[in-house]
Amino acid sequence: MKKTGILIGAILAILLAGCSNKSSNSNNSSKSSSNGYQITGNSSSDQYQNVITNGRYLTSKARGVGISQNSDNLLNLKSFENGLTQLSKTKYSPNNYIFREGQLLSSTTVEKWLSRQSKSNSLGLNPESNGQTDPNKRNPIYVQQLEEQDYMKQENGKLVLSGITIGIGMNRKDYYQKEQYGATYTTDISEAKMIAEGRQAAVKVLQRLRSSGKVANNVPIMIAMFQQASNDSLVGGSFYSYTYVKSGSTINSWQSLNTKSYILPTTANTSLPNDNDETSFESFKKQVQNFFPNLAGVTAQAEYNNKELQGMHVNITTQFYSETEITAFTQYLATAARNYLPSGIPIDITVKGSDGDIQSFLAKTAKQSTYYTHVFSSY
Amino acid sequence: MKKTGILIGAILAILLAGCSNKSSNSNNSSKSSSNGYQITGNSSSDQYQNVITNGRYLTSKARGVGISQNSDNLLNLKSFENGLTQLSKTKYSPNNYIFREGQLLSSTTVEKWLSRQSKSNSLGLNPESNGQTDPNKRNPIYVQQLEEQDYMKQENGKLVLSGITIGIGMNRKDYYQKEQYGATYTTDISEAKMIAEGRQAAVKVLQRLRSSGKVANNVPIMIAMFQQASNDSLVGGSFYSYTYVKSGSTINSWQSLNTKSYILPTTANTSLPNDNDETSFESFKKQVQNFFPNLAGVTAQAEYNNKELQGMHVNITTQFYSETEITAFTQYLATAARNYLPSGIPIDITVKGSDGDIQSFLAKTAKQSTYYTHVFSSY
Numbered sequence: 001m002k003k004t005g006i007l008i009g010a011i012l013a014i015l016l017a018g019c020s021n022k023s024s025n026s027n028n029s030s031k032s033s034s035n036g037y038q039i040t041g042n043s044s045s046d047q048y049q050n051v052i053t054n055g056r057y058l059t060s061k062a063r064g065v066g067i068s069q070n071s072d073n074l075l076n077l078k079s080f081e082n083g084l085t086q087l088s089k090t091k092y093s094p095n096n097y098i099f100r101e102g103q104l105l106s107s108t109t110v111e112k113w114l115s116r117q118s119k120s121n122s123l124g125l126n127p128e129s130n131g132q133t134d135p136n137k138r139n140p141i142y143v144q145q146l147e148e149q150d151y152m153k154q155e156n157g158k159l160v161l162s163g164i165t166i167g168i169g170m171n172r173k174d175y176y177q178k179e180q181y182g183a184t185y186t187t188d189i190s191e192a193k194m195i196a197e198g199r200q201a202a203v204k205v206l207q208r209l210r211s212s213g214k215v216a217n218n219v220p221i222m223i224a225m226f227q228q229a230s231n232d233s234l235v236g237g238s239f240y241s242y243t244y245v246k247s248g249s250t251i252n253s254w255q256s257l258n259t260k261s262y263i264l265p266t267t268a269n270t271s272l273p274n275d276n277d278e279t280s281f282e283s284f285k286k287q288v289q290n291f292f293p294n295l296a297g298v299t300a301q302a303e304y305n306n307k308e309l310q311g312m313h314v315n316i317t318t319q320f321y322s323e324t325e326i327t328a329f330t331q332y333l334a335t336a337a338r339n340y341l342p343s344g345i346p347i348d349i350t351v352k353g354s355d356g357d358i359q360s361f362l363a364k365t366a367k368q369s370t371y372y373t374h375v376f377s378s379y
Numbered sequence: 380m381k382k383t384g385i386l387i388g389a390i391l392a393i394l395l396a397g398c399s400n401k402s403s404n405s406n407n408s409s410k411s412s413s414n415g416y417q418i419t420g421n422s423s424s425d426q427y428q429n430v431i432t433n434g435r436y437l438t439s440k441a442r443g444v445g446i447s448q449n450s451d452n453l454l455n456l457k458s459f460e461n462g463l464t465q466l467s468k469t470k471y472s473p474n475n476y477i478f479r480e481g482q483l484l485s486s487t488t489v490e491k492w493l494s495r496q497s498k499s500n501s502l503g504l505n506p507e508s509n510g511q512t513d514p515n516k517r518n519p520i521y522v523q524q525l526e527e528q529d530y531m532k533q534e535n536g537k538l539v540l541s542g543i544t545i546g547i548g549m550n551r552k553d554y555y556q557k558e559q560y561g562a563t564y565t566t567d568i569s570e571a572k573m574i575a576e577g578r579q580a581a582v583k584v585l586q587r588l589r590s591s592g593k594v595a596n597n598v599p600i601m602i603a604m605f606q607q608a609s610n611d612s613l614v615g616g617s618f619y620s621y622t623y624v625k626s627g628s629t630i631n632s633w634q635s636l637n638t639k640s641y642i643l644p645t646t647a648n649t650s651l652p653n654d655n656d657e658t659s660f661e662s663f664k665k666q667v668q669n670f671f672p673n674l675a676g677v678t679a680q681a682e683y684n685n686k687e688l689q690g691m692h693v694n695i696t697t698q699f700y701s702e703t704e705i706t707a708f709t710q711y712l713a714t715a716a717r718n719y720l721p722s723g724i725p726i727d728i729t730v731k732g733s734d735g736d737i738q739s740f741l742a743k744t745a746k747q748s749t750y751y752t753h754v755f756s757s758y
Contacts, residue, residue: 040707041714050707057670057707064700078757081702101703149703235758261758291436303758313758321443323460324480324528328419328429328436335420350755358737363753372751374742376729378457379614379640379682379692 037159039098046089048099051152051159060101062110062148069114069145072175072231076145079236079261080226084149084167087224087257091244092151092163100159102148104214110146113205123208125201133178133185140187141176142197144228145169146205161219166205169226169237170198195241198225202243203251210249218247225254235261235301259310264300273307277342281312284340291332294319311346311366319354326351327375330360334371337362343369416538418477425468427478430531430538439480441489441527448493448524448548451610455524455548458615458640459605463528463546466603466636470623471530471542479538481527483593489525492584502587504580512557512564519566520555521576523607524548525584540598545584548605548616549577574620577604581622582630589628597626604633614640614680638689643679652686656721660691663719670711673698690725690745698733705730706754709739713750716741722748 038052051058070077085099105113109123116139117124125143132138151163172194174187189197202223209215222244229237238259243251262272264281272278285298296318303310316333320326333349341347348363349371362371417431430437449456464478484492488502495518496503504522511517530542551573553566568576581602588594603621608614617638622630641651643660651657664677675697682689695712699705712728720726727742728750741750 040711047706047710050703050710052670052711055666055669056672057704057711059672059704060701066701075757078702082756082758085703085706099703099707101701287434290434291431293435293438301758311758313756322439322445322480323457324429324464324478325436325438327426327464328478331426331429332419332431332436348753348755361740361753374727374740376727377461377692378454379461379680379690 046094048085048089048094048097051098051100058101058103060148061103061106063101063107065107065110066145066147069169070228073229073233073236075233075236076169076228077236079229079238080145080147080167080169083226083239083259084147084165084224087239087242088149088151088163088165088222091220091222092165097151097153097163098159100150100152100161102150104150104164104209104212105146105148114143114146116141125204135185135187138176138187140171140174140189142171142174142189142194143168143201144171145226161215163220163222164209164215165222165224166202166209167224167226167239168198168201168205169228170194171228173228173230175231194227195225199251199254206245206251207249220244220246223251229261234263234299258306260304262302262304264302264312272302273304274309277302277309280340280342284314284336287336287340288316288333291329292318292320292325309342309345312341312348314341314347314349315352316349317352317354317356320359323375323377326359330362330373330375334362334373337364337371338369347371425473427464427468427473427476430477430479437480437482439527440482440485442480442486444486444489445524445526449607451554452608452612452615454612454615455607456615458608458617459524459546459548460526462605462618462638463526463544463603466618466621467528467530467542467544467601470599470601471544476530476532476542477538479529479531479540481529483529483543483588483591484525484527493522493525495520504583514564514566517555517566519550519553519568521550521553521568521573522547522580523550524605540594542599542601543588543594544601544603545581545588546603546605546618547577547580547584548607549573550607552607552609554610573606574604578630578633585624585630586628599623599625602630608640613642613678637685639683641681641683643681643691651681652683653688656681656688659719659721663693663715666715666719667695667712670708671697671699671704688721688724691720691727693720693726693728694731695728696731696733696735699738702754702756705738709741709752709754712741713752716743716750717748726750 040050040052066077112121112123113125115121115124116126117128126141127139130139147167149165150161152159153162172189174189175184177184206221206223209221210217222242224239224242226239227237229235238261239257241254241256243254245251262270266272266278281300289296289298296316299315301313330351337347337349344366346364346366349361350358351360353359358376360375362373364371419429419431445456491500491502492504494500494503495505496507505520506518509518526546528544529540531538532541551568553568554563556563585600585602588600589596601621601623603618605618606616608616617640618636620633620635622633624630641649645651645657660679668675668677675695677695679691679693681691709730716726716728723745725743725745728740729737730739732738737755739752739754741752743750
């Protein structure tokens with residue numbers, strides 16, 4: 001079953017992206033047989049290679065469902081998918097596994113699962129409507145999004161499904177209309193209720209996958225639980241727990257996760273887990289926002305695991321009057337970021353003009369102390 | 380005169396950005412005295428450091444004039460300013476000179492010079508109106524834009540003006556209205572006429588600068604002539620000649636330049652100076668545009684010096700349905716670009732979603748064989 005799980009024929013041409021010191025290796029990427037699979041090169045050792053079939057990316061069988069589920073706040077989709085891939089790396093190392101977009105669950109299946117239970121949909125993971133429209137009396141939608149990721153190994157020239165990750169996005173706030181195009185109301189869901197409903201959904205999903213005939217009993221399945229951010233949030237939601245089921249259909253335990261994202265500058269009602277990070281950011285902001293006679297807007301997203309800062313995305317917007325101003329500002333930012341922003345974490349800085357177009361960009365990895373800089377130019 | 384040209388008082392704090400292997404050097408950038416000048420760190424050895432005064436960038440005395448002169452095609456401004464800085468590097472090495480935005484010519488001065496001669500404006504570099512409105516009978520506007528760049532040296536703790544570059548943008552097409560808010564007409568200007576008018580303007584600009592009392596006689600002045608691209612062009616214009624006047628007010632000779640920018644894919648009426656580059660681009664395009672079931676748009680700007688390709692800016696637009704698709708596409712591009720795009724030149728690739736937002740970005744310098752990649756993410 002393991003080897004027959006996903007049969008792929010023909011030649012498997014592996015594209016090696018190579019590390020930055022290797023020289024280019026002619027035109028590997030053109031080696032594609034009529035039925036063949038290819039694998040994209042990985043641009044760094046901590047990224048997955050991906051499956052290409054007949055020169056085309058093998059997209060998810062449920063492609064696009066995530067966007068419709070998160071249409072009110074697409075940051076949830078970004079956080080969800082990035083987090084899911086990061087979590088998967090703890091179980092399926094990019095050195096040994098190849099990423100494949102989910103091929104087991106189709107759009108139709110996922111849409112059915114995410115709907116309410118009803119006479120026509122026994123598979124719904126959300127409760128039947130009780131006919132109420134009052135926020136506190138109605139049955140809310142608990143399970144908001146669901147995504148499958150497949151992790152493959154190469155065996156005898158074939159790609160074999162060797163691990164699965166399922167992400168389940170849960171609501172703390174369920175937005176609904178009493179009538180089409182009407183006002184939006186909100187049902188609040190307690191954390192305890194969200195966790196309980198999520199665990200029930202996870203049990204069902206695991207059993208359905210195992211009994212689908214598409215997954216061998218010994219293929220591990222990780223299920224990760226995500227709390228959706230509210231529609232007005234400037235950061236996406238975060239994963240709060242996961243389970244890793246090596247085989248079988250029983251969930252024995254849940255590991256909790258404590259990642260959370262914040263927006264800087266913080267508001268009166270919020271504060272960062274670590275005050276020093278806020279001070280660093282404020283110093284940086286002060287340093288750069290008066291660089292030009294016109295003020296620059298400086299905000300950031302910061303991600304924490306427990307009390308520890310994991311990374312930052314900094315956004316800067318200002319009005320530029322010349323290319324030389326953009327270049328000078330970017331150089332100045334490289335120095336200011338090094339001097340004021342926290343070290344030892346990945347940080348990127350995006351600089352936009354008043355029209356919203358990106359003008360320059362700076363980034364460092366956790367290990368780097370200086371920033372890579374790029375000014376977007378034109379001939 | 381040389382030392383009094385631009386007097387700057389107080390402390391000169393130099394911020395060293397350092398190369399990527401040096402570790403961060405505390406908070407140099409906070410050392411700014413009340414009247415002090417600072418210099419931004421240069422993020423690489425081929426970029427100029429810039430002048431900061433009282434913690435603020437020293438903007439041009441004619442700030443914003445370039446934007447109003449080029450409002451119909453801002454690509455002209457980008458090409459003009461980038462080209463001017465590049466040309467300056469051939470005379471004023473970034474290792475020895477510091478860039479300062481033009482401080483000699485004010486907005487008022489530049490605007491007067493760019494206007495027509497008239498009773499109230501004897502300084503106009505463009506001819507008096509002859510009252511005609513017919514495209515072939517009227518006197519067109521020849522001189523469209525003008526910009527000053529200053530190059531400084533540090534001497535005894537002061538910044539001393541040690542070189543000037545003046546860029547002059549000339550029209551081949553002069554767009555005008557016969558009445559306010561009316562239809563736009565065009566007067567075509569021959570290449571010979573453009574060159575002749577440009578040389579006359581350059582003579583006047585040189586003499587005015589020397590006699591202004593603001594520039595020592597032995598401060599070199601480079602004057603670079605730029606041909607504006609038409610309003611509908613997808614690339615900016617290019618520099619066609621320059622003169623470098625070490626001292627005095629006489630122009631003895633002009634050096635011609637043969638840089639030109641192209642858009643790829645080329646149209647039926649245009650072709651690249653080198654067919655191989657077109658083949659490379661077409662192969663790359665074909666390879667990436669079918670990566671997803673939906674088609675990706677692939678275009679590029681290419682710059683040539685004579686028949687030699689100097690660099691490319693590649694733009695790719697496609698619709699993404701997930702973060703994992705963006706990551707996979709970016710990895711694939713890194714391989715495809717290495718295999719198909721020309722080597723030995725700087726290339727950057729910008730990937731945008733169907734909403735126009737940047738999703739990822741790849742770049743290499745002339746010397747690098749592999750691409751730096753960055754996916755724009757969100758927490």
